[in-house]
Amino acid sequence: MSTPMIDPTTRRVPPFGGLNLTVLRIELSRMLRNRRTIVFTFVFPAALFLAIGSSRGWNDGVGKGNVAAYIMVSMALYGAALTAAAGGAMVATERALGWSRQLRLTPLNPAVYIAMKALIALLLGAVAISVVNVVGIAQGRASMPAHIWVESALLTLLCTMVFAALGVFVGFLVPGENAMQILGPGLALLSFLGNVFIPIDNGSVLWNVASWTPMFGVAEISRAPLTGDLPWYAVLNAVAWLALFVAGAAWRMSKDTARV
Numbered sequence: 001m002s003t004p005m006i007d008p009t010t011r012r013v014p015p016f017g018g019l020n021l022t023v024l025r026i027e028l029s030r031m032l033r034n035r036r037t038i039v040f041t042f043v044f045p046a047a048l049f050l051a052i053g054s055s056r057g058w059n060d061g062v063g064k065g066n067v068a069a070y071i072m073v074s075m076a077l078y079g080a081a082l083t084a085a086a087g088g089a090m091v092a093t094e095r096a097l098g099w100s101r102q103l104r105l106t107p108l109n110p111a112v113y114i115a116m117k118a119l120i121a122l123l124l125g126a127v128a129i130s131v132v133n134v135v136g137i138a139q140g141r142a143s144m145p146a147h148i149w150v151e152s153a154l155l156t157l158l159c160t161m162v163f164a165a166l167g168v169f170v171g172f173l174v175p176g177e178n179a180m181q182i183l184g185p186g187l188a189l190l191s192f193l194g195n196v197f198i199p200i201d202n203g204s205v206l207w208n209v210a211s212w213t214p215m216f217g218v219a220e221i222s223r224a225p226l227t228g229d230l231p232w233y234a235v236l237n238a239v240a241w242l243a244l245f246v247a248g249a250a251w252r253m254s255k256d257t258a259r260v
Contacts (some may be wrong), residue, residue, distance in 0.1 A: 009197040031087055036180070041128050044240060045079030046135040052197075058141050062231020063227040064145030070226060072142045073152045074196045077159065077222045081124035081187055081215070084160040087121030088249075089179035114168055114253060121164035122157065129153050144226055151225035159218035163187070164236060166214070166244035172252030190215040212245045214241040 032038070049072055058068040091114075133153060136142040144152075171179050191197050193206075194215025200207045210216050217237030224230035 007008070024116060024119065027090075027116065028123060031090070031120060031124060034086075036086075041079055041083035041124070042131050045075045045082070045128065046132050048078070049075040049132055049135060050139065059143075063223075063229075064148050064228050066142070068136070068139075068141040069144040069149075070223060072132060072136040073156065073223050073226060074219065076129045077156050077219060079128035079132055079193050080156055080160040080194055081163040081218075082184070082189075083124040083128040083165040085122035085167035085170075085183045085187060086180060087124050087163045088117050088169075089171040089183055090120075091117060091168055091171035092174060092179035101161060114249065117168055118161065118164045121167060122160060125160035125164070126157055128212065129156050148225045152222060155224065156222040157220075159222055162214060162218055162242045163243065165242060165249055169245050169252060170247040172249060187215075195219050211237065213247075217241065 021148070038136035052071050052075070058066065058071075060067045062070045099259055130153075133149070167183060170183055174182060190213050193210050194213045195207075195210055196215055196219050211233065214237075217239075218235040219233060220229075221238055224234075
């Protein structure tokens with residue numbers, strides 16, 4: 001008795017390209033079980049804020065708030081950037097384990113797969129931002145109007161899309177665990193250069209170099225509600241780097257899927 005042939009053209013394609021809440025829940029819980037993620041993306045930025053934000057001069061005025069609030073927003077951005085990049089870079093581990101290859105044998109659309117990684121990165125970024133802001137409230141030294149607090153948090157979350165795309169790009173570019181070994185120190189260096197950890201004098205040589213780095217634009221955007229200043233070149237910087245990282249991730253994904 002012969003086995004009936006199945007016509008692949010009659011195969012049902014799942015709605016939304018295979019996107020579903022079960023996969024998102026599994027991905028999120030897997031990330032939250034990672035101790036490195038918890039320590040370096042949730043605990044470390046909050047500890048940095050407590051260390052730097054408790055220094056002398058924390059109560060000096062900055063825009064519509066004070067120095068402690070300025071540092072809090074910066075540390076929330078750093079934590080969210082680390083978390084979003086780590087979430088995106090998980091594709092490197094999955095490629096090494098063969099999981100992404102297995103997924104490509106399912107009806108899951110590759111673009112939806114990347115979109116899920118970006119969504120997980122944003123969710124984790126939201127947690128990182130919340131942790132730093134809760135620490136800022138508990139500390140009691142950060143001062144700015146409530147609506148500025150909310151606006152800065154939302155803009156910071158929006159800016160993490162840049163680093164979610166960066167994480168996916170690096171995840172497709174390098175093998176396995178090497179992704180975070182590159183992204184961790186790399187984001188710390190970019191934060192120093194991007195006016196996140198230390199203030200850089202406007203117009204100086206270092207400032208002119210920093211204005212071309214990925215952290216510079218998003219840092220200015222995140223702090224704009226507090227400082228009351230949003231330069232056009234900061235927005236251009238953030239949009240340009242986002243487009244570059246998305247294009248790089250799409251290019252590497254197309255190279256990766258072409259091998260199957």
